[in-house]
Amino acid sequence: MIYTVTLNPALDKTVEIPSFAADSVNRITTMRTDPGGKGINVSKVISKLGGQSIATGILGGDTGLAIQSALKTMGLKTSFRFTEGETRTNLKVIDPVNHTNTDINEPGVTVSEEILNGLLAQLTAGLEKGDIVVLSGSLPKGSPRDTYYTWTGACKKAGAKVILDADGELLEAGLKASPYLIKPNNHELSQLLGETLATPEELNKAARRLMEEHGIAKVVVSMGGKGALYVTQDETIYAEGLKVPVGSTVGAGDSVVAALAVAEESGMGLEETVRLSTATGGANVMCSGTQAAEYEVIQELLPKVVFQKIQ
DSSP, X not given: OEEEEESSOEEEXXXXXXXXXXXXXXXXXXXXXXXXXXXXXXXXHHHHTTOOEEEEEEEEHHHHHHHHHHHHHTTOEEEEEEESSOOEEEEEEEXXXXXXXXXXXXXXOBOOHHHHHHHHHHHHHHOOTTOEEEEESXXXXXXXXXXXXXXXXXXXXXXXXXXXXXXXXHHHHHHTTOOSEEOOBHHHHHHHHTSOOOSHHHHHHHHHHHHHHHTOSEEEEEOGXXXXXXXXXXXXXXXXXXXXXXXXXXXXXXXXXXXXXXXXXXXOOHHHHHHHHHHHHHHHHTSSTTOOOOHHHHHHHGGGOOEEEEO
């Protein structure tokens, strides 16, 4: 089973505003709302890929209830814990004229260590050997900065493979517990190592250094429109980015993580994993808001994925 953990979920409100401008009256032309947060986005895409997951995390207030209800309507399994306060609502502003995406994110609820520890105990009690746990996204206020270190270690001890998708100090802390797979982008990896990494060859060397230093099995480095790098102990593949019409880039990385989790659970080889995750990422870029692309669209993109092995 795949478990996705979203400790700081959100109700994502996505609006289109042509020629969006600060210090001005802006008029919305289209709007949609979706249950969001990185782990929740992963669960939505896993379902479209034909897989199953259990979405867990922390919710609060009427917004939290709305998110839980929406996920159940989608047919997703959930196991959230509720706390005081109101789950955040995030505003995503898409400007189709200037081709920009602007995020305006609320801070969300404040949590206690008691709530966090209770959720972790609930999660690990249900884990079995070979399960996959996706830890991703920001932390709510009140969380220790080493939360992902603690959670990665606990899930590994319970027999699960941990996929960690975080950045900055959250990623740095989580690395110390040796997650199974990490998915930084090229800028996050550069920041982590204090270097400017641009080419696939440079990113490959940096990823392998992290794998050796921290006991990580796999690293996937996303490079935006330029594609992604897939690094395992035995080989490295560079996949070019797909040229698709852009609806919204929000959640594109989460869709790649979803495909990686599904591929890992089903035992796919690296080339098949590269095709699936690249096509899934491309299909979700074509969608509005953080809705998940239909599998038929992903299937259409699979033959268009171009990749090559590098040294």
